[in-house]
Amino acid sequence: MEAEYKGDVIIAGSGLGGLVCGYILAKNGYKVSIFEKNHQIGGCLQTFTRKGIKFDTGMHYVGSLDEGQIMHKFFKYLNLLNDVKISSLDRDGFDVISIGGDIYKYANGIDNFVDTLAEKFPNNKSDIRLYANKIKEIADASFIYNLQNVNPDVVVDKDIFATSFNEFIDSCTDNPKLRKVLAANMFLYAGVWDKTPVYVQAHLNNFYIQSAYRIVGGSDSVAFSLAKSIENLGGKIYKKAEVEEFVCDEKRMTKIRLKDGRTFEANYFISNIHPQVTINKIASPLLRNVYRQRIASIENSISNFTVFLVFKKNSVKYSNYNFYFYENEEAIGLEKYDLKQFPLNYFYIHQAIDTDNEYAQGAEVMTYMSYDCVRKWENSTVGKRGEDYEEFKRECAEKIINKLNEHFPGIKDCITNYYTSSPLTYRDYTATVEGAMYGVIKDKNLPMQTRISQRTKIPNFYFTGQNINSHGMLGVIVSAISTASELVPKEKIISDINSC
Numbered sequence: 001m002e003a004e005y006k007g008d009v010i011i012a013g014s015g016l017g018g019l020v021c022g023y024i025l026a027k028n029g030y031k032v033s034i035f036e037k038n039h040q041i042g043g044c045l046q047t048f049t050r051k052g053i054k055f056d057t058g059m060h061y062v063g064s065l066d067e068g069q070i071m072h073k074f075f076k077y078l079n080l081l082n083d084v085k086i087s088s089l090d091r092d093g094f095d096v097i098s099i100g101g102d103i104y105k106y107a108n109g110i111d112n113f114v115d116t117l118a119e120k121f122p123n124n125k126s127d128i129r130l131y132a133n134k135i136k137e138i139a140d141a142s143f144i145y146n147l148q149n150v151n152p153d154v155v156v157d158k159d160i161f162a163t164s165f166n167e168f169i170d171s172c173t174d175n176p177k178l179r180k181v182l183a184a185n186m187f188l189y190a191g192v193w194d195k196t197p198v199y200v201q202a203h204l205n206n207f208y209i210q211s212a213y214r215i216v217g218g219s220d221s222v223a224f225s226l227a228k229s230i231e232n233l234g235g236k237i238y239k240k241a242e243v244e245e246f247v248c249d250e251k252r253m254t255k256i257r258l259k260d261g262r263t264f265e266a267n268y269f270i271s272n273i274h275p276q277v278t279i280n281k282i283a284s285p286l287l288r289n290v291y292r293q294r295i296a297s298i299e300n301s302i303s304n305f306t307v308f309l310v311f312k313k314n315s316v317k318y319s320n321y322n323f324y325f326y327e328n329e330e331a332i333g334l335e336k337y338d339l340k341q342f343p344l345n346y347f348y349i350h351q352a353i354d355t356d357n358e359y360a361q362g363a364e365v366m367t368y369m370s371y372d373c374v375r376k377w378e379n380s381t382v383g384k385r386g387e388d389y390e391e392f393k394r395e396c397a398e399k400i401i402n403k404l405n406e407h408f409p410g411i412k413d414c415i416t417n418y419y420t421s422s423p424l425t426y427r428d429y430t431a432t433v434e435g436a437m438y439g440v441i442k443d444k445n446l447p448m449q450t451r452i453s454q455r456t457k458i459p460n461f462y463f464t465g466q467n468i469n470s471h472g473m474l475g476v477i478v479s480a481i482s483t484a485s486e487l488v489p490k491e492k493i494i495s496d497i498n499s500c
């Protein structure tokens with residue numbers, strides 16, 4: 001079969017990274033073709049609907065969306081503001097955290113954040129202020145928040161980039177309880193106490209402390225809007241088009257081959273597929289063994305088990321906050337533990353509603369789950385994993401619902417139906433290794449070994465997505481900008497964003 005020429009750029013994968021990259025390149029005159037293995041585009045932005053309720057699978061809340069803040073600028077540049085409906089979380093407590101039954105709140109705005117936590121830690125107000133100022137300083141000193149206009153007056157200790165957030169929090173306070181509270185939204189970045197570099201936590205927390213929003217009507221609206229814009233700019237998105245091989249000649253990449261045998265040529269290629277999966281699709285010696293081994297050896301972040309709840313009509317009041325539950329202080333950041341104790345921690349959120357209804361229609365409860373828990377079913381496919389797998393999921397779901405009911409008495413009786421996802425679900429829907437929530441782990445002890453650049457030794461082939469830079473709405477958009485700036489001057493992209 002003869003290869004079809006697909007113009008300037010082929011992007012494999014239509015996750016947030018692939019779509020944002022495609023949008024920037026299309027906006028700058030490149031003819032872009034995106035190939036997505038699934039029927040639905042978006043990767044972690046995919047949604048599914050049960051009993052009329054739409055559920056998000058991998059995007060629950062987004063920060064810094066007030067006018068003038070960084071995500072608002074990105075949304076404006078990406079033409080998302082018209083199509084994506086957002087709703088602000090409670091400014092005096094967008095995250096509510098329960099640790100061993102004690103309740104703490106994260107509030108929006110630095111002063112509000114400090115004052116709110118200081119109500120619980122009156123003797124540590126200056127520690128909380130130090131923490132909040134420091135994470136802002138780290139974020140402000142980076143390209144992400146300043147769109148390259150780094151403020152020369154902000155001097156950040158270079159050591160901060162080689163500091164784990166564990167060490168960083170230690171440097172802010174001696175109060176052991178406060179240390180835990182400041183780390184309590186670890187679910188957002190699957191933080192590992194002694195590995196996660198502090199900049200990951202600093203960017204995320206600062207991002208949300210500025211403002212925090214849910215996406216109303218499903219995070220797939222972000223994917224659909226970007227896809228529409230790409231197509232309006234002359235690009236094309238192929239669904240159910242799984243890339244099986246990236247083909248190179250002795251100097252560069254020449255084409256992709258899909259699972260159905262079709263081949264497509266282009267001048268440049270970008271992979272939004274997990275890099276460890278991507279390199280196995282490239283046979284070329286242009287990628288040296290030492291590079292392959294380094295990429296393959298990077299540890300992946302933990303996966304999750306999620307229960308999606310459908311509520312009886314008008315039975316559960318809509319909560320305009322996210323709820324983090326920890327059985328005790330030790331459960332913060334605890335990823336692996338005996339399933340008999342399951343769940344020691346969870347993250348509970350209501351699906352944002354697009355009416356003025358004061359009742360929630362559906363919710364999600366997410367817990368960490370390691371791939372090992374489902375490894376014995378790893379050779380099965382969606383819907384055909386067997387009754388013992390279904391039984392395992394039922395048991396996990398019941399434990400989670402019972403635990404939720406302890407904190408929200410009576411909620412169990414408000415649930416009409418529930419659905420579940422496991423690490424295998426994420427592995428199969430997004431092709432991420434072992435269902436890792438946030439891709440590879442950035443390890444401050446191995447900064448160079450765990451960093452994946454958008455550039456490769458194949459001169460016309462790049463990576464994009466959460467494994468490059470960082471994960472989440474912010475991390476992935478920045479990653480896409482970095483990748484796109486291999487073909488479009490970064491100054492132009494930055495100036496376009498700033499002038500939106």
Ligand SMILES: Cc1cc2nc3c(=O)[nH]c(=O)nc-3n(C[C@H](O)[C@H](O)[C@H](O)COP(=O)(O)OP(=O)(O)OC[C@H]3O[C@@H](n4cnc5c(N)ncnc54)[C@H](O)[C@@H]3O)c2cc1C
Nearest residue numbers: 013015016017037043044058060061243465466471472473
């Ligand atoms: C449970 C969960 C909750 C989260 N909550 C939040 C949150 O509240 N806020 C936030 O900011 N971030 C959140 N995130 C993180 C965020 O969703 C991700 O970091 C981001 O969406 C990842 O985008 P990506 O483009 O890197 O990868 P992905 O979304 O994984 O996209 C990769 C794409 O490549 C496609 N693909 C794979 N293999 C092939 C192939 N062979 N051929 C063609 N296509 C292929 C996949 O189908 C997929 O569409 C969450 C993530 C998870 C898992």
